[in-house]
Amino acid sequence: MEKIQEMTGEEITELWMKYYSSHETISAVIPTQIYEMILNRSASCPMFLYALPQNEGYELFLGQWSGHELHFTSLINVQTMGEHAPSQLILYHYPDLKEEKGVVLMTAEMDPKFITVHQAQCLANQVQLFYGTQRQETFRLVETFNHNPADFKHMSVIAELEQSGLGPAPPPRRLVETLETD
Structure with missing residues (x-):
C-alpha cells in the first residue's frame, strides 16, 4: 500500500492488471x-442464480455475497450438499x-x-451485468430472485445473458442456407 500511495488510479489499474495477467486467475x-452500486445492491439482494454457458446448454451457479466477497457454487452442489457445498470461485x-x-x-x-x-x-462479467447495470429491468431479475422467488424464472437470466452478448453466440447459419437466401 505504501508503494502505491503516490500512484494515480490509472497507474494502479495498469499495475494490478499487469501483475495478474501472468497468473491463472482473473482480476x-x-x-x-x-x-x-454493486455493494449497495448486494446488501438487499445477497444471492443470485448465474448461468454459465457450457457445450450443451448452461450450468447454473449460485452466487452469495459475504461483505466484499462473492462466493459461487454450482447449483447441483448446493442441492446435494446444502450449506456444506464448497465455493468453486x-x-x-x-x-x-x-x-x-x-x-x-x-x-x-x-x-x-x-x-x-x-x-x-464469464461469471465475473455477469456480476456487473446483473448488479452493476443501469437497466432496472435487468436488476429486477436479482430482486425477484431474492424477494419473490416463486416468480423467478431461470430462463429470464439466460435470455438476458444471451441478449447482452455474454452468452453463447447463436449457431452459425449453414453455408447452403446462406447461399440460398443471399
Missing part, C-alpha cells in the same frame, strides 16, 4: 461508483483505494478442478 479494477474485492484513488481492486480464488479462468471471467 479487475472497478470504478468506485460502479462498485458502490470466490471474488475478492479490496475497497481500500475507493475513496482516495477511485478504484476497487478485485481478484479471485478458484478451484481449477471445477472452473476454468474463462468460466470465472
Whole structure:
C-alpha cells in the first residue's frame, strides 16, 4: 500500500492488471461508483442464480455475497450438499483505494478442478451485468430472485445473458442456407 500511495488510479489499474495477467486467475479494477452500486445492491439482494454457458446448454451457479466477497457454487452442489457445498470461485474485492484513488481492486480464488479462468471471467462479467447495470429491468431479475422467488424464472437470466452478448453466440447459419437466401 505504501508503494502505491503516490500512484494515480490509472497507474494502479495498469499495475494490478499487469501483475495478474501472468497468473491463472482473473482480476479487475472497478470504478468506485460502479462498485458502490454493486455493494449497495448486494446488501438487499445477497444471492443470485448465474448461468454459465457450457457445450450443451448452461450450468447454473449460485452466487452469495459475504461483505466484499462473492462466493459461487454450482447449483447441483448446493442441492446435494446444502450449506456444506464448497465455493468453486470466490471474488475478492479490496475497497481500500475507493475513496482516495477511485478504484476497487478485485481478484479471485478458484478451484481449477471445477472452473476454468474463462468460466470465472464469464461469471465475473455477469456480476456487473446483473448488479452493476443501469437497466432496472435487468436488476429486477436479482430482486425477484431474492424477494419473490416463486416468480423467478431461470430462463429470464439466460435470455438476458444471451441478449447482452455474454452468452453463447447463436449457431452459425449453414453455408447452403446462406447461399440460398443471399
